[in-house]
Every structure is written in structure tokens, then in C-alpha cells.
Amino acid sequence: MKTIRDIKHFEGVRILVRVDFNVPIKNDIIVDDMRIRAVLATIDFLRSRNAKIILISHLESINGENLSLEPISKSLDRLNIPNIFIKDYKRVNDYIEHEMKDGECILLENLRFFAGEKDNNKKLAKELASLGDIFVNEAFSVSHREHASIIGIPKLLPSYVGLQFEKEVLNLSRAFNPSHPFLFVLGGAKFETKLPLLKKFMNIADMVFVGGALASDFFKAKGYEVGKSKISDGKFNISQFVNNSKLLLPIDVVNKSGEIKPAENLSSSDKIMDTGPRTLEMLKEKIATAKFILWNGPLGLYEDGFRDSTLELAKMIGEATMRGTETIVGGGDTLAAIKASSIQNGFTFISMGGGAMLEFLAKGTLPGIEALEDSAKNN
Numbered sequence: 395m396k397t398i399r400d401i402k403h404f405e406g407v408r409i410l411v412r413v414d415f416n417v418p419i420k421n422d423i424i425v426d427d428m429r430i431r432a433v434l435a436t437i438d439f440l441r442s443r444n445a446k447i448i449l450i451s452h453l454e455s456i457n458g459e460n461l462s463l464e465p466i467s468k469s470l471d472r473l474n475i476p477n478i479f480i481k482d483y484k485r486v487n488d489y490i491e492h493e494m495k496d497g498e499c500i501l502l503e504n505l506r507f508f509a510g511e512k513d514n515n516k517k518l519a520k521e522l523a524s525l526g527d528i529f530v531n532e533a534f535s536v537s538h539r540e541h542a543s544i545i546g547i548p549k550l551l552p553s554y555v556g557l558q559f560e561k562e563v564l565n566l567s568r569a570f571n572p573s574h575p576f577l578f579v580l581g582g583a584k585f586e587t588k589l590p591l592l593k594k595f596m597n598i599a600d601m602v603f604v605g606g607a608l609a610s611d612f613f614k615a616k617g618y619e620v621g622k623s624k625i626s627d628g629k630f631n632i633s634q635f636v637n638n639s640k641l642l643l644p645i646d647v648v649n650k651s652g653e654i655k656p657a658e659n660l661s662s663s664d665k666i667m668d669t670g671p672r673t674l675e676m677l678k679e680k681i682a683t684a685k686f687i688l689w690n691g692p693l694g695l696y697e698d699g700f701r702d703s704t705l706e707l708a709k710m711i712g713e714a715t716m717r718g719t720e721t722i723v724g725g726g727d728t729l730a731a732i733k734a735s736s737i738q739n740g741f742t743f744i745s746m747g748g749g750a751m752l753e754f755l756a757k758g759t760l761p762g763i764e765a766l767e768d769s770a771k772n773n
Contacts, residue, residue, distance in 0.1 A: 395563075395766045396554045398436060398530055404443035406496050410526030411436070411556065412543050414533040414746070415451035415466045422465045428729060429467060432746050433532050436556035437475055437499065440530075444496040447478070448486060450543055452505040452536070460506045467501045476772035477501045483508065486525050505619030511542050519546025528694055529769075533561070537762025538750040546763040553769035556616055558746065563763070565722055566741035569582045572686035573720060574600055579677075579707070581606030582691025582725060585626035587749060590756035592632075595688075596640060603642040605669050605693040605703075612636060612643055613657060619648075621664035624695070632700030644682070644693075648669030648700065677707065683715050690751065691725045696727040712740030716765050724751045 401407075413433050418425040440447050446748060455460045467479035477499040481488055486500060494500070502525075505511045510518035519542040520582050523529070530549040531537065537559075538545055547553070555563075578599040580588060585608055596602055604612055607624040614620050635641055644657050648668035653704065655664065681687065693707055694700035708723075708731045715721045724745030745751045754760055 395763065396770050397560050397561075398439060398554050398556055401528060401554060402580065403480055404445040405673055407445050407528060407728075408490060408526045409440055409445045409528045410448045410450065410522070410551065411440070412533045412536075412546065412547070413451045413531045415449075415463060416453050417466070419453075419461060419465055422464045424465055424469050424735060426730070427469055427473075427534070429746050430473065432465065432558045434473060434475065436532050436558060439557065441475075441497050441499065443447050446490060446494050446496060447499040448490075449499065450522065451482075451502075451507055451533070452511065452541075452543075454461065455506060456479045460504055463501060463504045465635065468499065470499075475499060479503075481507075481712070483522065483525065487657065490525070494577045505541075505543055512539075514542045516542075516546065518542045520550060523550035526551060527632070529553040530556050531766055532559050533611050534559045534760075535747040535750045535764075537760045538747075538753040540761045544762045545763055548765040548769040550665055551769070552773040553766050555766060561743070562751075563754070564746060566745060566747075566751065567758075568600070568720070569595075569686075569688050569722060569755060571689075572598070572688070575678050575684050576686045576688070577601045577603065577684040579603045579687065579690075579711075580608065580691055581607070581693045582727065583624060583626070583629055584608035587752050588676060588691070589632075590632055591690075591752060592635060594756055596635060596638060599640065601642055601684070602638075602640050603677060603680070605644055605673075605767060606691050607695070608664075608691070609644050609647075609657075609669075610666055612641075613660075618658050619660045619662060619664075620666065620771040621660050621662050623660075623664070623666040641675070644669045644673040645676055645762070646672045648694070648703075651687075667698065668700040674706055674710075678710055681710050682718075684714065684719055685734055686709055687714060687719055687721045688755075689721070690725040690728060690755075692725075692727040692731060696730065701731065701734070703735060704728075708732050715741050724748070
């Protein structure tokens with residue numbers, strides 16, 4: 395892949411930048427702008443070189459209703475990125491030709507408003523590509539999707555990666571050849587997306603702690619009563635991991651009533667909601683010995699308010715970073731915990747990728763990366 399530093403000419407060049415501004419918005423107020431701030435360096439880089447910048451992004455629908463990116467436009471203004479918000483991409487070329495100045499920035503309306511984005515429609519990809527002379531992918535967190543703006547456009551334009559995308563690839567790749575001892579902490583749910591990680595990192599890591607809802611699957615496989623705890627819908631063969639000496643599971647858990655119980659002593663009416671204090675003490679000891687830590691996913695049902703263990707883990711890993719341990723963290727609720735802990739600068743690297751982080755760690759590539767690599771060969 396080529397980075398934006400490889401672009402030879404900027405002034406007056408139309409640069410189409412795919413960003414990920416899919417951030418939580420409530421009542422037109424952005425709840426968390428971490429992803430927006432992550433790409434400011436790339437936007438500033440292009441503005442300072444007098445490129446004409448066209449930003450494109452999606453924003454997930456809520457209850458089937460597509461949301462406008464207009465609040466993002468206002469947020470960019472507050473972050474010293476003045477921009478012109480255009481709702482209809484078919485008007486962009488006219489604006490660029492007759493009104494746009496060098497160094498100016500346009501934000502296009504939510505890509506989900508345009509039919510064909512998720513289907514990688516060739517017509518839409520061609521229409522979007524017509525807006526730029528060069529394409530820049532600065533949306534690592536969406537690059538596991540085979541969408542028109544991710545894999546369609548690079549077939550039509552010389553393509554590069556932004557500064558944050560480059561950081562994602564370089565830093566996450568460090569997990570493939572880490573310092574040892576290496577502690578891998580995997581939480582959350584969605585076993586189907588995380589099983590490939592377990593298979594891979596059981597061979598690379600020295601210690602693999604499985605928490606969150608994923609731990610319930612292991613408790614069940616070990617013959618423990620899990621009561622009403624969340625269990626994966628699919629059938630997964632985890633017997634290959636259960637007796638692995640590298641595997642670490644919660645020692646104690648917190649049930650829905652807030653009661654702390656040993657993991658093997660749950661009743662049929664219990665529901666696991668969080669990780670217990672003895673487990674956190676065990677993790678603290680493992681963290682103290684680790685030279686490399688990779689963490690993805692919460693230790694409890696974060697979205698239901700059971701956040702104590704995840705926040706404490708964020709604090710412990712942050713302290714390890716200060717002692718010189720290399721730490722890489724990521725995932726939706728993981729990022730929320732980091733922000734709540736007010737220690738965003740307390741880690742070696744924070745990945746903006748959710749599913750993209752998981753897929754890249756499992757496969758070492760993404761559809762968006764492969765599209766960029768093909769573009770580099772052909773242009």
C-alpha cells in the first residue's frame with residue numbers, strides 16, 4: 395500500500411477521502427468524537443498542501459432511519475476543519491468546478507442515503523470515483539466490508555492510505571511478532587467473530603484470558619452450570635482450547651443481583667453479568683509479568699451497565715503501559731471504557747477498528763487492504 399506521503403502533487407488535486415464518521419449521535423449531539431479526531435492529522439496534511447478534499451462516510455441507521463452527517467459537519471467546524479456540507483453527491487462536481495478553492499474541504503452526505511453502497515454497486519463506485527483524482531482510504535474500521543466506497547473506488551482511482559490507517563496496520567501487526575511474555579485478553583460476545591483469534595493467538599501468546607459472555611461458552615464446555623447466562627447461538631468446537639495450559643478463565647463472577655460467586659458454583663437461576671474481584675487480582679498478576687498486552691472486548695455486559703471490571707482492567711493495563719509494557723487495545727465497548735477511565739493516552743496504541751481489528755488480527759489483511767494493494771500494482 396502507498397500512503398499519502400507518496401502522493402507527488404497536491405495543489406488543486408481533488409482527493410476523495412473515505413473516513414469513518416460512524417459515531418454515536420443523540421439528539422444531533424455527538425456522544426464520542428474519538429474516530430473524528432483520529433483522522434484530523436490526515437485532513438490537516440492534505441489541507442496544508444492545498445489539495446481539494448472531499449470527505450465521504452457512512453453513518454449507521456437507527457430503527458431503520460438513515461441519519462444525516464450534518465452534525466459531523468458542525469463538529470468538524472468546531473475542530474478547526476471548516477467544510478462545506480453537500481447532501482447530493484451529484485452536485486459535488488459542479489461545486490468543485492465552479493466554486494471550490496484549493497485547501498477547501500467538502501463533507502458529503504451519509505453514503506447510506508445512496509443505493510448500492512453496501513452492495514458494492516459498480517455504478518455508484520464510478521459516480522463516487524468521478525468526484526476525485528485520487529482516492530485515500532482513512533477508514534480502517536470499515537475496511538473489512540466489501541462496500542463500493544471501500545473496494546469499488548480503488549479499482550478506478552490511484553489509491554493511498556491515510557496516516558491513521560497506516561498506524562492501524564503497523565501497530566496491530568506488532569501482535570504477530572510480539573515481545574514475551576505476551577498476554578492476550580479477549581472479552582465481549584459474538585463467538586463466531588472471535589474464534590479465529592483464539593485459534594491464532596493460542597499459538598502466539600503465552601497467556602490467553604477469555605472473559606465477558608465468551609467465558610460462559612467455556613464454562614458450559616467444562617460442565618459448569620451457567621444458568622441464564624448469555625451463550626453463543628452457534629455450535630463451536632471449543633474443546634480444543636478448554637484444556638490448553640495457556641487458557642485463563644474467570645475465577646469468580648458477578649450475577650444479576652450483584653452477588654459474587656465462584657464460577658463453578660452458579661445456580662440454574664443465575665445470570666453472569668460481570669467478572670469478580672478474585673479474577674481481577676489474578677489478571678493484575680499476569681499483567682505485571684507481561685511485556686506485550688493485546689486487549690479486545692469488555693469483561694462484563696457493558697451495555698447493561700456492568701462496567702466495573704472492564705474499567706478496572708483499563709486502569710491496570712494503562713498502569714502497565716507506564717511501566718514500559720507494550721499495550722494495544724481496541725473494540726467498541728473497550729474504547730468506551732477507555733474514555734470513561736480518562737486514560738486515552740495511557741496505551742501504546744488504541745485501535746479505532748471493531749470488526750476490522752478482529753479480522754485483521756485473524757487474517758493479517760482486509761478486503762479494503764487488498765483493494766489498495768491491487769490499486770498500487772495497477773497505478
